[in-house]
Amino acid sequence: MKAVFIGDVVGKPGCDALCELLPQIKREYGADLAIVNGENSADGKGIDPKSADLIFGAGADVITTGNHAFRRRSVMEEYKKRGNLLRPHNFGERIAGKGVCEVDLGGYSAAVVNLIGTTYMQPVNNPFKCAERIIAGLSSKIIIVDFHAEATSEKRAMGFFLSGRVSAVLGTHTHVQTADEQIINGTAYLTDVGMCGTRESILGVEKSVIIERFLDYSPKKNYCAVGDVDVCGAAIEIDEETGRAVSIERFCKTFSHSKITQK
Numbered sequence: 403m404k405a406v407f408i409g410d411v412v413g414k415p416g417c418d419a420l421c422e423l424l425p426q427i428k429r430e431y432g433a434d435l436a437i438v439n440g441e442n443s444a445d446g447k448g449i450d451p452k453s454a455d456l457i458f459g460a461g462a463d464v465i466t467t468g469n470h471a472f473r474r475r476s477v478m479e480e481y482k483k484r485g486n487l488l489r490p491h492n493f494g495e496r497i498a499g500k501g502v503c504e505v506d507l508g509g510y511s512a513a514v515v516n517l518i519g520t521t522y523m524q525p526v527n528n529p530f531k532c533a534e535r536i537i538a539g540l541s542s543k544i545i546i547v548d549f550h551a552e553a554t555s556e557k558r559a560m561g562f563f564l565s566g567r568v569s570a571v572l573g574t575h576t577h578v579q580t581a582d583e584q585i586i587n588g589t590a591y592l593t594d595v596g597m598c599g600t601r602e603s604i605l606g607v608e609k610s611v612i613i614e615r616f617l618d619y620s621p622k623k624n625y626c627a628v629g630d631v632d633v634c635g636a637a638i639e640i641d642e643e644t645g646r647a648v649s650i651e652r653f654c655k656t657f658s659h660s661k662i663t664q665k
Contacts (some may be wrong), residue, residue, distance in 0.1 A: 403507065403642045405435040405546060407572050408635040409579070410468070412599030412606030413446040413626035416633075417456045419657035420598050423633045424460040427655065431637040435505060435512055439548060439574045441467035442599075446606060446626045448473025451480050454487060463505055464488065466516040468550030468575055469523060472497070490518035490550060491536060492527040504542050510642045512544040515568075517560075519551025519575075530563055537567055543645030546570045546638070554580075554593050561591040569640045569647050577605040579634045579654060588646030596634025596654060603627035630658040 406427055411420055420438065428436055438460075443453035448470045454477065457465055464486045471489040472478070480487055481499030491501020501516040515536055517529040529549070537545065545568040549560050557573040564571050566587040572595050573580075579596025599606030604613075608627040615622050633655045639648040 403434045403510070403512070403544065403640050404432050405437065405512070405570075405638050405640065406431050406433040406635055407546070407548070407570075407595055407638070408436070408438040408598055408633065409595040410439045410441060410574055410577055410597045410599070411443040411453075411457060412577070412597055413442065413444075415600050415626055415628060415631050416598040416606065417443055417453055419631035419633050421456060421460040423655055423657050424462070427633070427635070427653075428461055433637070434507055435464075436462050437464045437466060437514055437546065437548070438462040439467065439550070440465045441470045441550070442606065444474050446624055448477070450474040450476045454480055454484070464503060464514045466514065466548040466550070466574070468518055488514065488516040490516050490526065492517055492529045492532040494527055502536050502540070504540065510544065511542040512546065513540045513542040515545060515547045517547060517549050519549065519553065519556045521551065521553035521556045523552055530560065533560070533564060537564075544569050544640050544642060545645065547572065549573050550575045552576065557593050561586055561589065565589040565591075569645050570638050570650070572636060579652060581652070583636065583650045583652050585647050585650065588644075590636070590638045590640075590647035590650035592636050592650065592652060595636050595652065596632070598633045599631060600627040600629050601632045601656065602629045630656050632656050
């Protein structure tokens, strides 16, 4: 089977580009499953019902999130209603939603697991121990993990920790695509798949806002940059009988109103 995973969608520019390019990306890679991290899709921070509808409407089978999962109060009911809208599982049991789902793909199923790291992030349950408990209870041989974490060392550690036990460990959160894709003992790994956001920006945000904040340390309101949008992600091929990854390829496609290019 083949899956595509798209990195953090940032605001309206990211949603618009995803709606245009995800169908093309799925056709190009012959994807049976499309996973999109949507935690920044509502005006650049959080996810709301409107942005979730846009992402699902674009062709996503599962939406994952991260530290901004509950930034918008309006999304709370969505987590309760939609089994394929995930929040990091190690947030615990007392809040809405869940961090794992299994998708029926006909003759087989695929599980998607959403976890969040602890280094430079808010306190949560241990993601490594949480991952072990989740995996032990899954029936699917195909298991794809979105590990939403800040530190590259923590992401690498999770990749090696789960190697041979899941099909893929894909990092999100930093919005910067890394170039370390590899297969580790049958597990596809990439430290960060990148973002779906405006290229001439700082993590999807208007660059002047961030630069001014670094210059004078005064609070500035974030807003999404405009311009060409990079849609970054990874395409993975997995043996559906064993759950072992066969290949991983990162990609970054650029959307503008006048042209679509690839790099």
